Amino acid sequence: MKWxxxxxxxxxxxxxxxxxLGLGVMVLGTGGILLFGDPGTIIAAxxxxxxxxxxxxxxxxxxxxxMISTGAxxxxxxxxxxxxxxxxxxxRCMYCHTILTTDPALATEQQPSxxxxxxxx
Numbered sequence: 001m002k003w004x005x006x007x008x009x010x011x012x013x014x015x016x017x018x019x020x021l022g023l024g025v026m027v028l029g030t031g032g033i034l035l036f037g038d039p040g041t042i043i044a045a046x047x048x049x050x051x052x053x054x055x056x057x058x059x060x061x062x063x064x065x066x067m068i069s070t071g072a073x074x075x076x077x078x079x080x081x082x083x084x085x086x087x088x089x090x091x092r093c094m095y096c097h098t099i100l101t102t103d104p105a106l107a108t109e110q111q112p113s114x115x116x117x118x119x120x121x
Contacts, residue, residue, distance in 0.1 A: 006094045007087040008069050013063035023053030075100060 005013070029047020032040035074087040079098040089103045100106050 004092070004097055006084065006092045008072065009067055009084055009094055011061060011065040011068070014060045015065065018054050018058035018061060022051040022058060023052060024051075026051030069112075075102075 029044045029051060032043035033049065034040070035041060041053045054089050068087065069085060072087050074083050075086050076082070077084050077096060077098055077100065079094040080093060080096040082093070082095045084100070086100055086102070090099065090106060092099055097116045
C-alpha cells in the first residue's frame with residue numbers, strides 16, 4: 001500500500017486540499033482587480049469561476065467520502081483496540097495506521113513477543 005493513512009482519511013484530505021486550492025485561486029483572482037485595475041475584473045472573474053469549480057469539486061469529494069463512510073464496515077484494530085472503518089479488502093487503521101485486511105490470503109501470521117506486543121514474522 002502506498003499511502004500511510006486510511007482510504008477515507010485520504011479522500012477527506014483530498015477534499016480539504018481542493019477547498020484550500022479553490023479559495024486560494026479566488027483570493028489571487030480578486031487581487032487581479034487591485035493590481036491591474038479595470039482589466040483586472042476579467043482576470044478576477046476567470047479566477048473566481050475556476051476557484052468556484054474547485055470548491056464544488058471539494059464538496060463532491062466530501063459528499064462521496066461521507067456516503068462511502070456510511071456503508072463501510074466497522075472493525076476493531078488488533079493493535080490499538082479502537083474501532084475503525086475499513087474500505088475494501090485491505091486498509092489502514094485511522095488511528096495507529098496498522099494495515100488491516102479481511103482476506104485471509106493477504107494476512108500474515110503474527111507471533112506474540114515477550115514484551116506483550118505483537119510482532120511480525
